[in-house]
Amino acid sequence: MPLTFFTPGPAQLYPTFEKHLQTFVADQLGAISHRSQQYRNLHKFTVDQLRTLLNVPETHAILFLGSASEAWERILFSCVELESFHLVNGSFSKKFYDYSSALNKYAHKFEKPMGQGFSASEIDVPEYAELIAVTHNETSSGVQMPVSEIHKLKQRNPDKLIAVDMVSSAPYPDLDYNLIDTAFFSVQKAFGLPAGLGVWIVSEKCLAKAQTIKKQYSIGAHNDLPTLWKNALNNETPATPNVMGIYLLGKIAEDFNAIGVQTIRKQTEQKAAAIYKFIDRTAGFTPFVKEKAFRSQTVIVTDTEQPSSDIIKSIKDKGMVIGSGYGEFKNSQLRIANFPATSSEDVEKLLFELGKI
Amino acid sequence: MPLTFFTPGPAQLYPTFEKHLQTFVADQLGAISHRSQQYRNLHKFTVDQLRTLLNVPETHAILFLGSASEAWERILFSCVELESFHLVNGSFSKKFYDYSSALNKYAHKFEKPMGQGFSASEIDVPEYAELIAVTHNETSSGVQMPVSEIHKLKQRNPDKLIAVDMVSSAPYPDLDYNLIDTAFFSVQKAFGLPAGLGVWIVSEKCLAKAQTIKKQYSIGAHNDLPTLWKNALNNETPATPNVMGIYLLGKIAEDFNAIGVQTIRKQTEQKAAAIYKFIDRTAGFTPFVKEKAFRSQTVIVTDTEQPSSDIIKSIKDKGMVIGSGYGEFKNSQLRIANFPATSSEDVEKLLFELGKI
Numbered sequence: 001m002p003l004t005f006f007t008p009g010p011a012q013l014y015p016t017f018e019k020h021l022q023t024f025v026a027d028q029l030g031a032i033s034h035r036s037q038q039y040r041n042l043h044k045f046t047v048d049q050l051r052t053l054l055n056v057p058e059t060h061a062i063l064f065l066g067s068a069s070e071a072w073e074r075i076l077f078s079c080v081e082l083e084s085f086h087l088v089n090g091s092f093s094k095k096f097y098d099y100s101s102a103l104n105k106y107a108h109k110f111e112k113p114m115g116q117g118f119s120a121s122e123i124d125v126p127e128y129a130e131l132i133a134v135t136h137n138e139t140s141s142g143v144q145m146p147v148s149e150i151h152k153l154k155q156r157n158p159d160k161l162i163a164v165d166m167v168s169s170a171p172y173p174d175l176d177y178n179l180i181d182t183a184f185f186s187v188q189k190a191f192g193l194p195a196g197l198g199v200w201i202v203s204e205k206c207l208a209k210a211q212t213i214k215k216q217y218s219i220g221a222h223n224d225l226p227t228l229w230k231n232a233l234n235n236e237t238p239a240t241p242n243v244m245g246i247y248l249l250g251k252i253a254e255d256f257n258a259i260g261v262q263t264i265r266k267q268t269e270q271k272a273a274a275i276y277k278f279i280d281r282t283a284g285f286t287p288f289v290k291e292k293a294f295r296s297q298t299v300i301v302t303d304t305e306q307p308s309s310d311i312i313k314s315i316k317d318k319g320m321v322i323g324s325g326y327g328e329f330k331n332s333q334l335r336i337a338n339f340p341a342t343s344s345e346d347v348e349k350l351l352f353e354l355g356k357i
Numbered sequence: 358m359p360l361t362f363f364t365p366g367p368a369q370l371y372p373t374f375e376k377h378l379q380t381f382v383a384d385q386l387g388a389i390s391h392r393s394q395q396y397r398n399l400h401k402f403t404v405d406q407l408r409t410l411l412n413v414p415e416t417h418a419i420l421f422l423g424s425a426s427e428a429w430e431r432i433l434f435s436c437v438e439l440e441s442f443h444l445v446n447g448s449f450s451k452k453f454y455d456y457s458s459a460l461n462k463y464a465h466k467f468e469k470p471m472g473q474g475f476s477a478s479e480i481d482v483p484e485y486a487e488l489i490a491v492t493h494n495e496t497s498s499g500v501q502m503p504v505s506e507i508h509k510l511k512q513r514n515p516d517k518l519i520a521v522d523m524v525s526s527a528p529y530p531d532l533d534y535n536l537i538d539t540a541f542f543s544v545q546k547a548f549g550l551p552a553g554l555g556v557w558i559v560s561e562k563c564l565a566k567a568q569t570i571k572k573q574y575s576i577g578a579h580n581d582l583p584t585l586w587k588n589a590l591n592n593e594t595p596a597t598p599n600v601m602g603i604y605l606l607g608k609i610a611e612d613f614n615a616i617g618v619q620t621i622r623k624q625t626e627q628k629a630a631a632i633y634k635f636i637d638r639t640a641g642f643t644p645f646v647k648e649k650a651f652r653s654q655t656v657i658v659t660d661t662e663q664p665s666s667d668i669i670k671s672i673k674d675k676g677m678v679i680g681s682g683y684g685e686f687k688n689s690q691l692r693i694a695n696f697p698a699t700s701s702e703d704v705e706k707l708l709f710e711l712g713k714i
Contacts, residue, residue, distance in 0.1 A: 196600070240426075
């Protein structure tokens with residue numbers, strides 16, 4: 001029996017994935033040269049579909065990396081000469097912060113315990129920080145920073161660059177790229193694809209900063225921003241890219257555009273509301289994130305009375321896979337992904353079975 | 358009509374690729390957690406198959422990156438504090454050299470024109486160079502450095518680390534990992550898979566060096582060697598990996614092991630001999646690499662009397678794709694890949710059609 005995955009990534013593959021994969025194989029796209037017009041058309045198609053889906057203006061390039069973690073490194077190399085500032089409230093925002101220190105930058109942080117969120121008004125950005133690193137959706141804890149607060153944070157700090165990690169939420173957050181300098185995600189979350197591809201949206205301002213930094217410091221050698229950018233102008237990548245991943249992403253983005261991103265966002269909110277309602281009303285479950293404004297719409301975390309491993313096991317017997325808690329919460333929480341690949345009916349079935357636990 | 362690709366990468370997909378891809382999809386492996394036992398088993402399977410295929414001892418880890426170009430950067434971060442030394446005779450060996458400068462290392466080089474090769478006896482390694490960077494197979498020019506010369510070079514310079522780029526030749530070169538400190542390849546060449554995965558073979562000595570360098574300099578943040586190594590001990594990767602690529606690579610390596618690597622190497626040499634014989638004897642074709650000892654067995658480059666674009670076009674009409682020359686040789690050379698995915702019969706058919714040009 002095929003399983004339905006409600007795991008926070010790798011996650012359920014999008015229903016059209018197999019069809020697109022078959023086309024990729026039938027058209028022998030795995031063998032084409034990454035310096036051919038055929039590849040450049042494929043590359044451009046994906047960029048165009050993403051540009052439409054996420055409303056990315058021409059001031060920003062859409063670039064491909066091996067993973068979103070690689071984007072952390074490339075952003076720090078490109079946008080930070082000396083000092084970065086990080087909002088940390090979970091394992092992934094912490095890793096972004098750790099990457100900065102590992103590159104010998106001075107990394108500031110404003111840290112809160114897992115499960116808590118940030119508002120713009122409470123954030124003081126250190127004077128010499130060049131970049132504000134924000135995690136829209138903290139996959140480890142199910143905390144989301146409202147997009148309006150992210151925008152406000154930039155408006156209060158117009159001289160700083162702002163980077164948004166939307167790994168486990170894109171295309172849900174409706175970011176305004178007139179404000180957001182750079183953002184990134186990976187494809188094995190809400191896009192319902194196998195892992196192995198990161199997408200980096202990055203502005204001309206970041207490019208200019210990288211070019212300035214390069215005069216004095218290394219900005220990395222592999223996939224450095226100026227080289228990536230130059231290649232992207234020609235719909236190419238510096239190294240041989242994950243052509244299969246780029247192709248499939250373009251087709252899924254096209255499918256999303258056919259539905260309409262606003263519809264996808266509304267469906268996400270409706271499914272999330274059903275899950276939170278269940279958690280709120282059902283004995284044995286308590287939402288981990290107390291403040292409603294900070295509750296993630298895409299990765300929903302609940303405390304559980306009984307060991308979560310027992311629940312995961314029971315639910316797997318019913319043909320569904322849910323995620324365990326992260327780190328210290330492994331056996332006391334569940335993480336339920338709410339991505340476009342799982343329908344309202346899938347969610348209803350999950351909640352029905354969870355209700356019988 | 359499906360085409361047969363004799364291009365130097367992306368290249369013809371291996372005949373069993375589709376079968377393995379179907380199993381990957383049917384088993385829903387694109388959705389499994391990269392922190393699950395199921396993933397760790399898959400990861401271990403691939404590492405074990407590669408260890409057997411390439412005869413890699415337990416002193417060396419087998420690690421996964423986004424591409425072989427990423428390996429250039431990670432090797433320089435991990436193995437070079439201040440100075441590296443590069444044998445440069447084409448575009449890819451030049452890029453390895455350029456990466457070193459881009460990371461603010463002092464990069465020495467011994468350069469020869471494209472088409473020429475290196476012998477150990479003519480190479481003087483600068484006193485303070487910590488790493489010797491060797492390209493076993495220069496994809497741009499079709500020059501191979503004999504494995505015996507690579508081994509000799511290390512034996513003459515036992516205190517230096519040696520790195521071997523075997524991107525477009527593995528599993529052909531029979532490297533002795535008692536001598537070779539690190540080597541790497543990508544999967545879209547001789548392994549006949551879609552691009553998007555690099556494999557990095559690296560010794561405990563390199564790990565120790567990275568740990569020493571880290572005390573004073575950055576060794577990178579993403580996929581830094583100590584973190585990759587620690588995760589590999591548990592059959593995991595620090596970031597979500599290209600699970601599909603790793604799975605498929607393991608299955609292809611298993612197929613290669615079933616045939617036997619010595620047989621694959623012999624078949625490679627027999628097919629290469631047929632192609633070189635044709636080039637030597639056929640009017641309008643002249644081998645680019647004059648010295649036989651340096652002629653690549655996996656990427657065969659020939660000068661052409663007529664514009665190579667015309668030949669490529671005619672051959673494509675017959676259902677086969679061959680590579681153009683690289684850079685300045687784009688329209689005066691052909692590059693014919695000779696990987697396991699193309700059989701003796703495929704090669705015969707290609708030579709038959711080339712003979713009618």
